[in-house]
Amino acid sequence: MSRIYDRVALIGLGLIASSMGHAMRRHGLAGHVAGHAQSEATRQAALEIGFCQSVHATAADAVRDADLVVLAVPIGAMGAVAAAIAPHLKPGATVTDVGSVKQAVIEAVGPHVPGPVHFIPGHPMAGTEHSGPYAGFATLFDNRWTILTPPEDGDAAALGRLRSLWQAMGAKVAIMDAAHHDSVVAVVSHAPHLIAYTMVGVADHLAQVSNSEVIEFSAAGFRDFTRIAASDPTMWRDVFLTNKDAVLDILGRFHEELFVLQRAIRMGDGPALFDYFTRTRAIRRGIIEAGQDTAAADFGRAKPDPA
């Protein structure tokens, strides 16, 4: 594939930005990738790993002459970063972000973006439980969705170019209204994360079951919860604070639903439980058919060996 932007600036050099750096380099999608992180150690790591060609002590320096600026900092830091870079943005440049909440980012960043600059919020729905510059890899976005939430009156050419970049990095791209995006991710990502955090927390302070037992015997479902609950605390704090309404709505529904199942257990209502569990199986089948996961048993942890 060929170059899409001459100069890209990555602001924040964690899992997502480093993966973008690797993916752009793999396919030659950017002439130069400049990077900024607050920590000197992170900046040096980015250079040594090689997913940035230059690093800069300030975000303002990093964005100079950039055709594309990617804000990849926690959502709570987006507003301050936008204010810092605004005077240094090249006219005609595109600013995007990778935050998991879109309305809050638009409110925080939008007012700072100067007229001749295109602001196209984005959210790559990919990640792992690891964070930091060493966590990134070129294939993170392969076959995963990136959602873009451009303003209604936005520039079509700028949107087309950003969409091409994501596609060239391996992603499928969906265009969506920011409010709708925030509802969707509350269901498929934010609420499940909070629930996983909660279950791990419950296990943590159970007195009758010692912690070492929880850890030793975690092979079943709980292990998957701990993986989710190991994600970056700063990022998730900001997600919940900024997508508050949608998350609280889903949690309300979740409590109701759990109470119904809990009551079925208490009343010994086997048919109700069986029907419920049969229905959820169908959703899983849909996900495998949609190509969003593998049917390999246990995530391919154990390799079938019927010898």
Add this chain to the structure above:
Amino acid sequence: MSRIYDRVALIGLGLIASSMGHAMRRHGLAGHVAGHAQSEATRQAALEIGFCQSVHATAADAVRDADLVVLAVPIGAMGAVAAAIAPHLKPGATVTDVGSVKQAVIEAVGPHVPGPVHFIPGHPMAGTEHSGPYAGFATLFDNRWTILTPPEDGDAAALGRLRSLWQAMGAKVAIMDAAHHDSVVAVVSHAPHLIAYTMVGVADHLAQVSNSEVIEFSAAGFRDFTRIAASDPTMWRDVFLTNKDAVLDILGRFHEELFVLQRAIRMGDGPALFDYFTRTRAIRRGIIEAGQDTAAADFGRAKPDPA
């Protein structure tokens, strides 16, 4: 490794029994493996796949002359199976089971087991979201725990032999009181499964987010929930009905805990959320250090390729 039992009978030929068959065959641990399943198709599959050397239309026929009988049927069916096989058990034989709840199995099976037969309940803490005779594989138990809950006055030699079998099939073996077992699994397995089922159910009947979107955009946490929620409905119905008290206790704690986090979100209490999420990370580290999971990102779904 060498033969541990001359003749083993597997009653029920699903994921766990078929995996035991494969694992015993791999290491030559049983002279002959006899199998029984209610369905003729399942019995034929077991023969064709080759994890049983003979199959029998009744459980009574399958257990004749067996040195070890493994009850691998849903917990709700254990009592009836035990009653059916009781008159046909060989004196000195051992009966074990693989149910996820131990007190209920002891109550259902124990009274049927004749005096000269050893009853040693067991629970291999391993599985995948797949079920049936084609789901099994020889390495399912490798490095996973199997918990045995023998009676206090049980036969030490019989216990030692069963423990050797599990170890030879790759498992680590823990001996535990049945009541304590049921509390531990309520935390690490049963409650997390119910919660995953619930979250998938919530997503299923949300009107503002269409089902296809839930499926398309499931890459984040939700995908892991659907995997858990795809497990065998009959097995899980019986688990919740028979480990009722321990599960309801954990669910009560879970609601309280979730309400606390929910309140922190509503009040915008960032520090509380951050502290909570930092604490849960440590538990994840413990699980990786205990060898119960891999540190590979995203369960090794995506292969780091920092090229």
